[in-house]
Amino acid sequence: MEQLSTANTLFALDLFLALNENNPTGNIFISPFSISSAMAMVFLGTKGNSAAQLSKAFHFDAVEDIHSRFQSLNAQMNKQGAPYILKLANRLYGEKTYNFLPEFLDSTQKMYGADLASVDFQHASEDARKAINQWVKGQTEGKIPELLAAGVVDSMTKLVLVNAITSRETGRRNS
Structure with missing residues (x-):
């Protein structure tokens, strides 16, 4: 778990420095x-130079x-009796005519709890x-009412x- 924590800390610092460079006096709120975690799911589907x-x-x-460590960390963060609730909602929305590799879908579901929902981006992207x-609104109890703005997805x-x-x-409170 320590390796994953170190990697996440290094990434967090890199990200903060990059975001702060463009907005040095503003507030930044990120997770x-x-x-x-999301990019680790993407990592499941990459090879070669992209990987x-x-x-x-x-x-x-x-x-x-990496993937089993994220799986363990997710389980640990959501354990019963914690003084907080941290809810991570993952899901894949895939074009219904596209054939995704079964291994990718199995791994995203097993390691990250991300099921595939087939949708018609080609003819009904809106x-x-x-x-x-x-x-997303349902998973976040209304805290994130609109994740994707109009025009973000299209027929491609x-x-x-x-x-x-x-x-x-x-x-x-834990004592």
Whole structure:
């Protein structure tokens, strides 16, 4: 777990420095864990140069068995009795005419809890966008009412990987 924590910390610092460069006096609110978790799902579907670039950018190269470590961390963060609730909602929305590799779909479901919902981006991209937003709104108890703005997806879209994170205190304190 320590390797994954170190990789996430290094990525968080890289991301903060890059974002801060363009807005040095503004506030920045991000979840590096959510971003790296989503990109780890993308990493499942990459090979060659793309995999090498993602691995370097997210410091995954220093982590053995990255996907099972994310799976363990997700389970640990959502354990019963914690003084907080951290809900990570993952889902894939894929063009219904596209054939995704079964291994990719199995791994995203097993490691990240991300099921595939088939949608018609080709002929009804706006309906697909609305369905995605409705799912996110439900998963986040209305805290994220519109993840995707109009025009973000179109007939060329093949896959949308959704990753939304919300948190709140439960009122319990561990002693």
